[in-house]
Structures are given as C-alpha cells and as structure tokens.
Amino acid sequence: MLRMRAAALGGLMRAARGGRRCRDPSGGLRVPSLCSAPPPQPVIAAKEPFPVELKEGKSYSWCACGHSQRQPFCDGAHKKEAPGLSPLRFTPARTGPAWLCGCKRTRTPPYCDGTHKGEAVQGAPLPPRA
Ligand code: FES
Structure with missing residues (x-):
C-alpha cells in the first residue's frame, strides 16, 4: 500500500516536473525536496565551436x-x-x-x-x- 502511494506520488511529481525523476541518490524513497532542485546546467566544454x-x-x-x-x-x-x-x-x-x-x-x-x-x-x- 505504502509502495503504491509512493509510486503514485512519484508519477505525479514526474508529471509536474515535465517527466524528470526525483529520486533519493541512495536509491531509497523518492524525496520531494529533491524535486525542487533546479535542473542541472551544462558546463562549457569549449569556448569555440x-x-x-x-x-x-x-x-x-x-x-x-x-x-x-x-x-x-x-x-x-x-x-x-x-x-x-x-x-x-x-x-x-x-x-x-x-x-x-x-x-x-x-x-x-x-x-x-x-x-x-x-x-x-x-x-x-x-x-x-x-
Ligand atoms: S560554440 Fe556555442 S554558440 Fe558557438
């Protein structure tokens, strides 16, 4: 039951974030506070094409x-x-x-x-x- 609710909550959070997954890095429960983190930004690989x-x-x-x-x-x-x-x-x-x-x-x-x-x-x- 708890697992089903967590899965449903995870689905809602993914949908609200445009499909991005919000997961505890240790692999445990999904942590809502991680979902509010800004999306990762690319780093500059080179200053020219x-x-x-x-x-x-x-x-x-x-x-x-x-x-x-x-x-x-x-x-x-x-x-x-x-x-x-x-x-x-x-x-x-x-x-x-x-x-x-x-x-x-x-x-x-x-x-x-x-x-x-x-x-x-x-x-x-x-x-x-x-
Ligand atoms: S290398 Fe990124 S815009 Fe030219």
Missing part, C-alpha cells in the same frame, strides 16, 4: 551537458555527471562541414549560433578535465 564533417542521413548524438570526453559528441558522461540532461540526437539533411556548439549555450543546438563570443562564455572559467 567544433568543426566536423557530417553525413546526410546518419544519426549523431551531440553532447548537451559538456562533460563528454569525445566532444562535440556524447560519450555517456551525462549519466554520471549531469543526470537530467540528455544528448541531442540529430540527423543532418546534407553531407558536409558544420560547426557544432562547444559552449553548450547555443540557441540553435547542435549548431553554433555565435553565442560563444559573448562575455558569459568568454569570461567563464573552463571546468577541469580528467
């Missing part, structure tokens, strides 16, 4: 959290470093060169829109890399 060659019709996963060691693509680091953030899966419409965002602040993900040129990115410290 990454030049890449894309292939039409091929599926790519662009790192949206900034923690991947395979920038600008996902290596799964978000699961540990930024739960709640997911890579952006995209399929380019044409083959050719592209500039994929490295600062993770673009308004046109996964492509660079020049946001990295602003002080918010250029003046920010880069996180330490492993």
Whole structure:
C-alpha cells in the first residue's frame, strides 16, 4: 500500500516536473525536496565551436551537458555527471562541414549560433578535465 502511494506520488511529481525523476541518490524513497532542485546546467566544454564533417542521413548524438570526453559528441558522461540532461540526437539533411556548439549555450543546438563570443562564455572559467 505504502509502495503504491509512493509510486503514485512519484508519477505525479514526474508529471509536474515535465517527466524528470526525483529520486533519493541512495536509491531509497523518492524525496520531494529533491524535486525542487533546479535542473542541472551544462558546463562549457569549449569556448569555440567544433568543426566536423557530417553525413546526410546518419544519426549523431551531440553532447548537451559538456562533460563528454569525445566532444562535440556524447560519450555517456551525462549519466554520471549531469543526470537530467540528455544528448541531442540529430540527423543532418546534407553531407558536409558544420560547426557544432562547444559552449553548450547555443540557441540553435547542435549548431553554433555565435553565442560563444559573448562575455558569459568568454569570461567563464573552463571546468577541469580528467
Ligand atoms: S560554440 Fe556555442 S554558440 Fe558557438
């Protein structure tokens, strides 16, 4: 009974938060206070875009959290470093060169829109890399 109520409450909390799960990190009961925490923010992987060659019709996963060691693509680091953030899966419409965002602040993900040129990115410290 208690387990059913907890599950129902968890479902309501997920729905209210747009599908985000609110779980005790130790794996225990769901903790409402964790649900009020702000969503994780991406870190700046680079202060400039990454030049890449894309292939039409091929599926790519662009790192949206900034923690991947395979920038600008996902290596799964978000699961540990930024739960709640997911890579952006995209399929380019044409083959050719592209500039994929490295600062993770673009308004046109996964492509660079020049946001990295602003002080918010250029003046920010880069996180330490492993
Ligand atoms: S690298 Fe992010 S907007 Fe250019």
